[in-house]
Amino acid sequence: MTPANVDTLPFNRGRQAREAEVMLDKLVDEFTDNPAAMAYFYDLFRRVYIQGEALERPAAPQVGMTCIQVPEELIYAVGATPVRLCNGAYHYDQIGADFMPAKSCSLVKATLGRLQDQEMGVPRVGKLDMIVNPSTCDQKKKAGAMMEEMGYAVHHLEFPNVKESEAARIYWQRSVRDFAVQLQKLTGKRLTRKRLNQAMARTRRAQTAFRALHNLRKQAPSVVLGKDVFLVTNAYFFDDLERWTDAVEALVAELKERAAAGFNAAQRKAPRILFTGSPPVFPNLKLPLLIEEAGGVVVADETCSANRMLYDMPVVDEWLVNHMVDSLADHYLKPCTCPIFTRNDDRCRRLLDLVRDFEADGVVYQAYSGCQVYEMEQRSVGKVLNEAGIPMLYVETDYSPDDMGQLSTRIEAFLESIKTRKRQRAASGGQA
């Protein structure tokens, strides 16, 4: 297979598509008993990533987001459609490498690489009328400026890097209000109480579905594998909100039946893993895949491509537009466990809570090489988990598939050690 002219290649023979295809085939074919309702998601990724199909989007303005900190309810409310741009392709990572220093985060590079190709970049959403780039980590901040140079209209959403103080809260509320003003300018539609209420009801329904899925993962034996849940939450990045929610509700219904029937989606005595750190984004689901290929099961996660994106829900005391906007602002700041903040006690507590609730046997911590904030938090998180007697595997990696062999050996050893521990504990009379 030596293509003569790259330009004439059909889309699905391109490097991006082949990378996606290899990953998707593994995610689907290497596992028996995939839930029937997952077919929607497998098909979606096949169409969008492998066939390069353009997404059906409403004709309204498209607003790209580079982070979960962007209040998407505001985007929906003014009649625009959000799409999350964080990219997981090694192909785009290599293209994006031209922009960033050698040792920088794959995710930032891949996102820039994807934006290079305005027309055919995957997922294809058509022309982006605005990109919202919150001022979170240094690499994202700088990437925002580069997107501007590429010709995109970028809104730099000012985000505080301390979240405890009242000053930070007020600053962020102002920043969000300003963003709402910019959005109204973009679409020419006024942000009204009714529109915002409707937008919030839509995301609330999606979050409710996600929470149901999340809660089902507490089941032992497991009714669903983590690789599937990552696909589901990754689809939230670009899928139509209602279609996505319908598909998740269907999946939840099926998993409930599985739970009632005592079905086990994983191997017997599969070690239960909590996944944390740099976000897995398709096609880079390398690490979750390796864990589950090796006989573990990812039962929960603390990442911004899944749990952190959908779990926490806003509250509204008075349904007046100003208050609703401030409530949304609070919701995007206060519970956030992103490592760009000064302190990480909230993140540590969240991890311990997830370990307890999901009866996790161990934690896998992924850090993309060059993602300093996750790399730096490794120590404090490891210490907290260690004190609680929970084993943690720290994995520094990137989007390249080269280290898969070496990683799989490490993961197997980690899972084996967990199993041994459990056996020993059971033998010594403690609870397994």
Added chain:
Amino acid sequence: MTSRLRRAVDNVDLQRFRFWFQAAAFVLFVYGGYLAVDLGNSLPMFSCGYNQEGRAGVCYLLPLQHQLSRPWPQLFGWAGIGVLTGFATFFLWFIVLNKGWCGFMCPLGTLQDWLTSLRKRLGIRYSLYGEQAFNRLTWVKFVLLALMFLIPLAIGGGLLSHDWGAPFCQICPGRVILPLFTADPLQLTIDYSSIGTLVLTGLGMFIAGLFLVGAFIKKRFFCFFCPMSALHYLISKPALLKLKKDGDKCTKCGNCFNVCDMEIRAIADDLERKDIMTDDCTLCLKCVAACPEPGALKVEFARINIFQATEEGFLKRMNKGAGHDACKR
């Protein structure tokens, strides 16, 4: 409690429940007197004694100030027994509901909530004190409480004239406003008979006006300054109704703080304290209803869990609040 009942309680539409509960309590305390209801004169909230006809019982602060202004020899002699029995009755009433008297019973608290509803109807946004003002204002109620003890004692000791009698009642908006509900405008006057009465009743009129305006723009405006609330807090340890927090389950999402009428930050940010009722709290329980984390906030009565935060309850209330029904769609 069976699990079905448990679930029904945790799913309660608290806003509606509270509205009707408070309305019923308001009717009882402001008009119950006409039906010869008399719950004594040691009630731990502002069932105002100046509402002569309608009241179903009297706010403890009124008899307390009178008792304290007895001449010292009496006060520290036989009259002391009266003070102690009054306090004991007050204490017994109080420990049942704790500050729940504020969130559910006090007519003056309810009145403020009604003004809030009116504002909401009109689509006007509320104001907040903000953190700095909050930290400064939170002491005022303790100062008022201290003065409420010291001034009557000074009268009893002959240091001040009797014109300064029941000083807090003179400036309390309850005295001016609550009798109006039984068509008694008598308190709507300024008493020029002496400097003391002039100052106090003048101040009373001013504060009553401030109360109405303040409560319209700021939720529970007056409760920040209420000496009854300060007194409650000082004796709240043995109370039966308790607000509990489990810091391990809290995500610090701030939802509870967001809805709190009293702007109590600790309800979200304090992860250590199990007994999370603070001095400003009114035990309105809005925070419990707004918390999406199962068991992070709980209400206990005599150590029995009677209402707690649940995901399902949270979603029900949010969908309801937004006017959408989650189950359909």
